[in-house]
Amino acid sequence: MSGLAFLLVIALLVIAFRLYQKGSMVRLGVSLSMLFMVSEALLGAGLVLFELVAENASLARAFSMSFHLVNTFLLLASLSLTAWWASGGRPVQTKGKGLMLGLLALGMIGMLILGMSGAVTALGDTLFPARSLAEGVQQDLSPTAHFLIRLRFLHPTIAILVGLYLILVARWLYLRRGDHVTALLAKILIILIILQLSFGLVNVFLLAPIWMQILHLLLSDLLWIILVLLAANALSQRMLVGSLMRSPQKTPISSSSETTT
Ligand code: HEM
Structure with a gap:
């Protein structure tokens, strides 16, 4: 399957370099995308070469799994942006958008x-599956438990903090920006975060x-892509005069009516 994905990205690279000019x-x-x-x-x-597979519960495996996930997210981001720009998305412009850039980068x-x-x-969860929720909580609290078990509480905690932060940033963008696409994407993001936080909870209860x-x-990947x-999209838009004061529903502004600050 990953071999097929590799071949498809090579094909994409060849086609993109034939169709688009230098600097596009x-x-x-x-x-x-090819790099990632x-x-x-x-x-x-x-992972296979250093035997970081099967029952291996080392710190090295925990790190490699984490970096693998980051790489997958970066690959997804590159592929999504390729599709976005190929569909007419404008290039990102960071000039004069320090706050927005900072908030989004942090998110x-x-x-x-x-x-x-x-x-x-x-x-x-794979290496040390719990037979019941009570057993899982007991394992989590035990000072002698394996570090992978003791770290389990961290994920929901980070999820709530990051989730709330992203909801606030998305809401800020929704109210601040005048264009429909930013407003729509911000709305979808908020819905996905709420859905994912609930799925996480159900995940724990269902073991x-x-x-x-x-x-x-799947939902994590979707959330990341959005x-x-x-x-x-938000960073490619020109700033709208007075957009802070208006709600996007009340003032739908097409790109032709935008003015730069
Ligand atoms: C926006 C919120 C969240 C995001 C983006 C997120 C993302 C992720 C990701 C990427 C994984 C690794 C999946 C894998 O490698 O197979 C994971 C695993 C997990 N998450 Fe979350 N999570 C969120 C919220 C939560 C919450 C609130 C809980 C619990 C209350 C939770 C519980 C779990 C559990 C138990 C696993 C391990 C089992 C599995 O792989 O599904 N998550 N999460």
Whole structure:
């Protein structure tokens, strides 16, 4: 399956370089996709080579699983941005948007840390499955428990903090920006965060069955893609005069009516 993904990214690279000119954002996106596809394959091969598989419960495995997830997120971001720019998305412009850039960058770093903590939790759940919720909580609280078990509480804590932060940033963007796409993406992001926080809770109560793990990971990927696209779109828009005071529903402003500050 990953071999097929690798071939598809190579095909994308060839097509993008034939269709788009030097310096185009699509070329940048597809080049980054190729880079992260290669590092994804190397990370996967490294896991097998250094036997960081099966029952291995070392710190090295926890780190490699976390970095693997970060690499997957970066690959997803590159592919999503390639598609975004190929569909007419404007290049990111950071000039005069220091606050927005800072808030979004912090949210994305938070999301990467949240994903890394999730990967460690998933490893702990796979290697040390609990038979009941009570047993799981008992394991978590035991000072003699394996570090993968004792770290399990971290993920929900980070999820609530990062989730709330992203909801506030998305709401701020929703109220501040005048364009429909930013408003829509911000709304979708908030819905996905609330859904994912609930899924996480259900995951714990159901003792993380495989189908729930897949659903939780799928939603994480979707959430990450929407966050990346929200950042790309919000940072590509020109600033709107007086947009702070208005709600986007009341003042739908098309890109043609935008004015720069
Ligand atoms: C926005 C919120 C959240 C995000 C983005 C998120 C993301 C993730 C990710 C990326 C993984 C690793 C999946 C894998 O590698 O297979 C994971 C695992 C896990 N998460 Fe979350 N999570 C969130 C909220 C929560 C919450 C609130 C809880 C619990 C109350 C929770 C419980 C778990 C559990 C038990 C696992 C391990 C089992 C599995 O892989 O599904 N998550 N999470």
